[in-house]
Amino acid sequence: MKRNIVGVMTIALVSAFLFTACGSGDKGPAELAIKAAEEAFNASKGEAAKYIPDEVKSLEGTLAALKEKFAKGNYTEVIPEAKSFAEKAKGLLDAAKAKKEELTKTWTEFDQGVPKMVAAIQSRVDMLSKSKKLPANLTAEKFADAKSGLAAAKEEWAKALESFKAGNLADAVSAAKSVKDKAVAAMETLGMQVPAGAK
Amino acid sequence: MADDDAKDQYDATQYHEVVKGDTLWKIAEKYYGDGSLYKDIFEANKDILKDPNMIKIGQKLRIP
Numbered sequence: 001m002k003r004n005i006v007g008v009m010t011i012a013l014v015s016a017f018l019f020t021a022c023g024s025g026d027k028g029p030a031e032l033a034i035k036a037a038e039e040a041f042n043a044s045k046g047e048a049a050k051y052i053p054d055e056v057k058s059l060e061g062t063l064a065a066l067k068e069k070f071a072k073g074n075y076t077e078v079i080p081e082a083k084s085f086a087e088k089a090k091g092l093l094d095a096a097k098a099k100k101e102e103l104t105k106t107w108t109e110f111d112q113g114v115p116k117m118v119a120a121i122q123s124r125v126d127m128l129s130k131s132k133k134l135p136a137n138l139t140a141e142k143f144a145d146a147k148s149g150l151a152a153a154k155e156e157w158a159k160a161l162e163s164f165k166a167g168n169l170a171d172a173v174s175a176a177k178s179v180k181d182k183a184v185a186a187m188e189t190l191g192m193q194v195p196a197g198a199k
Numbered sequence: 200m201a202d203d204d205a206k207d208q209y210d211a212t213q214y215h216e217v218v219k220g221d222t223l224w225k226i227a228e229k230y231y232g233d234g235s236l237y238k239d240i241f242e243a244n245k246d247i248l249k250d251p252n253m254i255k256i257g258q259k260l261r262i263p
Contacts, residue, residue: 113209120211123263124230131233138232187211191230197208 026075033082034070038063041089048092051099051170059089103169110176111164113197114157117183121150124190135191142189149186153179213262223251230262239263 041059049056062085070078125147128134134143160175180198187194215226223237241251243261248254 109209113211116209116211120213124213127231127236127239127263130239131231131236133232135228135230135232192211192213195209195211 026079027073030070030075030078030082033079033086034066037066037082037086037089040086041092044089044092044096048096050167051096051103052092053170055092055095059085059092062088100169103173106173107164107169107176109197110160110173110180113195114176114180114183117180117187117195117198118150118153118157120192121146121153121183121186121190124192125150128190137191138189146186146189149182149189153182153186156182214259215262217254217256217258217260219256221254221256223254226260226262 041063045056045059066078066082066085069081128138128143134140156175157179160172160179163169163175164172184194184198213230215221215230217226223240224234227237227240228234237251240260240262241248243263247258247260254260
């Protein structure tokens with residue numbers, strides 16, 4: 001009986017030693033894998049953050065979790081996860097490039113179209129301001145709303161242009177979309193035809 | 200080509216197609232509430248109108 005207990009204890013000790021030894025043996029490769037993953041991420045996150053900030057933020061969280069696992073000694077888990085992370089980090093630039101192309105296309109559309117809408121609204125507002133009375137389907141209150149919508153649209157368009165000039169394409173597109181929506185609302189209020197591309 | 204499409208898609212020029220019984224005065228009343236502003240419509244369409252009293256059915260007039 002006593003011999004059996006000693007045997008079981010020995011097996012347990014050896015197993016524990018082997019487990020620890022194997023885990024420790026993975027520490028170096030795990031460290032290298034994390035380093036490679038972090039380098040891949042650092043190489044692309046700056047550019048990627050301009051176009052796909054949410055993805056970058058998500059990967060930041062994943063990297064932090066990986067480091068935490070490493071600190072806790074879960075080296076065997078860390079190695080494959082770090083390799084997978086590095087692949088994702090390498091793909092960030094391609095994803096950012098695709099997003100940049102999409103934003104550039106959208107910006108070009110807005111840049112060509114939105115000023116025309118704003119100019120058309122301004123022209124109509126100028127005409128209505130000269131009018132002795134408003135058309136049947138337009139109340140003074142609605143006309144006032146359209147005028148304030150136009151003013152807000154012009155102000156926001158200036159901001160969109162500033163963002164574009166500063167290289168903040170995502171902000172520029174977001175502001176331009178908001179201007180387009182305001183312009184559509186003003187055109188509808190004034191009973192104007194809304195361009196097909198803006199609907 | 201894509202740029203041209205975008206330009207057309209966002210063309211915000213406002214038009215009125217002349218129908219039977221239309222006059223510039225009536226068109227100005229419809230869009231501005233004030234017939235006396237017909238002159239502005241005439242000015243905006245001088246390339247196709249010679250006389251403000253002579254508009255034709257089917258003509259597409261720009262409405263400023």
